[in-house]
Structures are given as C-alpha cells and as structure tokens.
Amino acid sequence: MEASRNGLTDYGLFLAALGIVWFHTQAPGYRIAYIALPFFLVFLSMPSSASLGTQAKRLLVPFLTWSLVFAMLSTALSLKNHDPPFDWWRWHMLLSGTWVHLWFLPFAFVATTLSPWFRHPLASLGAAILFATLVVLNGTPEVKPFGLWAFGVIPVLTGIAYFSWGWRLAVTTLGLSMLILFLGAPSPDNIVILVGTGLALVFLSHHLPATAVSDWCARLSLWIYLSHPLVIIVGQSLRITYIELGLFSLAFSVIFAQVIETLVQATRKGRLEF
Template identity: 60%
Template sequence: MAEERNGLTDYGRFAASLGIVWFGIQAPGQRIAYIALPFILVLLMAPSRSGLSGWARRLLWPFLTWSVVFGILHTALALKGNDPPFGWWNPDMLLMGTWDHLWILPFALLAAIVAPWLQHPIVSLGAAWAAALLIVVKGTPEAMPYHQWSFGIIPILVGIAYFAWGWRLALVALLGSWLILHLGHPAPDNTTILVGSGLALACLTWRLPASALSERCSRISVWIYLAHPLVVFIGQSLRISWVELGLFSMVGSVILAQLIDTAAHAPRRGNLQL
C-alpha cells in the first residue's frame, strides 16, 4: 500500500541509479558516485512477501532477460567485426551475466536464499565481521565476479541485519566491519562501503511521505540501472566522452527508463474500456 512506502528510499534509489550511470563512464567524481553501489545493495535485501518465488521474479527474471538483451548486443558487435558470433561468451557469465553490471542480481538472490539463517542478532553481527576479517586475511580476489562479491558482501549483510533487527544492529555491523577493514586492509573501497551503506540506513530509518512521484522514481530507477549501458554505448558510438558522456548517459537513461516503464505498465488490449 502507498502508506507503507517510504518516499525517501524511493528518491534514494533514483539518485543511486544515476550514480551508477556516472560511475560507469569513468568521469570526474567517479569515486563519489561509487557510493551508490553499496546503497543499492543494502536496499536490495528488503524482504519479499512472496518468499523465494518473489525473489526470483525480482532478481532472477531481470537477470535472465537483460542477459539475453546484452548477449544480442555482444553478438551483433561480433558479427560487425567479423568475429565468431559467440566468441564473447565465457562461463563466468553464468554468475555475472552478459554485461558487467548484472552481477548484482544473482549475488543478491544467493544472499536472499541464505538470509533466513543469518537473522539471529549474534549471527548477523558475526557474519558481517567475519566477512571483513576474511577480506583482511585473504585479500580481495581479482577474478570476476568474486571481486565484486567481496565488495558487496558487507553491504548485503548490513541490509540483512537491518531488515531483521533494525538500524541499531545494522549500524553496529557496519561500523565493526569497517573498523576491521580499516585497520587490516586499508583501501578506498572501505570508505565507499561505509558511506554508501550508512546513507542507505539513514534513508531506511528516516521517512518521507510516499507519493505517485516517489513510486515512479523507484520504478524507473530499476530500469535506469538495467538499461543504462545501452545509452552509454550509443553515446560512445557518437564519440561523446568525459563529462558530456556522463550527462548524455544520465539524461538518456532516464528517458529510456521512462519509455520502458510506460510500456511495462501499459494496459493490455483486452482490458481497454470502450
């Protein structure tokens, strides 16, 4: 219901999706825009009322659909360059999809599957701190998608802690994990995880009235995240670069997301009233 929504998280999702677009084009301010990723990961752990089937519709279906979309793009580019049509394929894509940004979906689905076993307060804290300690001891893997997973594991666990026990436990999990990383594995990503996850907790804790606008912002944020590489690809094909590419990509991604959202919510022909 509309009154159950938090307008602040709706607007936060929209801003974070634009941050992902900016981060992806390597423009100035890329490090600041990167805080959008842990922000999104925390919010992805919001529980589904439909259980595992709801998680599959929310995460697995978009992963498969957009993997096909970007797989077609890869194939078209291969044919244009007279390369083997499926030479771009590698087995890692089973876990990360056919474009780099899709890794977040199967990763979040795996986290959702194990989340019920991580919801005891001690287990929630222990899992987040143990993940940070493992990164300190073992380092960050270079192989994809495990490199991305090592970045995303703490925001995911902070999200699980929040939706199980609220902001206090989640904040303790976040600060403890950050301290372990800061002392044992200093890296810029540590601050990114801290700030992005902290902003997500703030948006979840504080509330704004939901509205039709906030709900629409939340919906199109999903399409912006999923579809934005298509707009970036068009911009690069037009030889747009640097800040101009960022602006083109953000505006174009919003327009494309609006078009997709309108098509997705268009009334079916059989439901039209004469």
C-alpha cells in the first residue's frame, strides 16, 4: 500500500457506497443518504499519472460491461412482463448507461480528463462561480444525463481546488458557488451538494494510516456502487420493503461485491500464472 494513502478516505468511500445503496432502496432517510453522491464525486479530481487510455479502460470498460449486464436484465424483465423486449431502450443511454446509476462512469471519465485544465486557482474557482451563475440564469439541463452531470460539476471543481491548492481554496470554491445557487436557484439538491462535498473535504483534511481493512473498503466501494441494483431487485422480488429492504440491500451488496472482487482477483492471478 502507498505510504501516502489516507485510510480515512477509504473508509469514507465505503460508507458513501453504502449510502448510495440506501438511497436507491428509498428506505426512510434516503434523502439524507444522497449526500454520498457528491462525496464520491469530489474524489474524481484526485491527481493521477494514468494515461488517457488507462483512464478509459478503468472507467469506460466497466461502463460498457455493466450496461450490457443491465441491458440483459431490462430485456428479461420486459419479457417477463410481456412487454416488447427493447421497450426500455432510450437513446440517452448511450451516455447514461442502461441503469440509472451508470451515468457516473462516463461523467468520471470526462471529469478526470478535463481536470488538469482547471488546476490554476482562478480556473477552478472561476469555473465554479460561472457554472453556478449559468444554472441560476438558465436552470439545470433537462436532457439526460446532463442534469445529473450538472449535479457533479461543483463537487468536482471543489475537488480540483483541494488537490491543487488545499482546503482554503476548496472551501472558498464551494462556499461562493453554493451561495449563488442558494440565493438564485433554491433546491433541495443544493443542500445535498453542500453537505456531501463538505464532508469529503473534512475526510480529506484528516489522515489515518492505510491498513489492509481500509484497502479492502476502497476496493469494494466501486463494486458495491456498480452491482447494488441487482441486490435491490432481488430484495424487491422477495417482497422485502421499507427499512428491511435497506438493511437487506446493505448486507448483501457487500457480500455480492466481495464475490465479484474475489472472482476478479482470481481471474487476474490466473492470467499472471498463464
């Protein structure tokens, strides 16, 4: 493990993944759990030496893979309900994926690709203020998935400010842009963005040593995010509802993610041995 790795952020990402699971179950408190999404988004700005091709492999290959998984699921559900097999298809899914949560991956690719262009303090701060002003003047885009992408802009720019210049510029970027949104475009999402992004800054500003447990949390967080709708669907098919569905989904999303992680590691080990 890297000596500079922050174990606290690994734990935070794991908790954020569980928060996304709870949000999608619509269990009591799900709106509070939504702060997990901007928490996740801040970390997209973390500096990386990976090439564009590596980033594409890391983000777009899972996007295509999981879109195929959920496309097969949607087709199966359509056939089960005696609907046309591809009645679920919408053209925006080329960018958003075949299930609602997959929009995150192409957005992450765009964010990581463009973030080096905004590392100057005036660039990240100015872009956040300009974006907030445009939202006040023109509203949030209604075309999918750009409404969701708009949700992620300020957390990403705040992350760029933090990783490039520290927490003072990050707080300034977040505070000024959110002030514009609160005054000019009141929305419950503003509170979600402010709290989730602020929590990410708190986690980033404190440090815990990396451990095997924190590394496990970091590795499972993405698998939980990608696979959890399958667990929720199973729970719903078993007629589990309310808080019980939330608890069921949390527990089995972690178990399912661990199964995926084990299979992936075994596959990689097999390739190395071959």
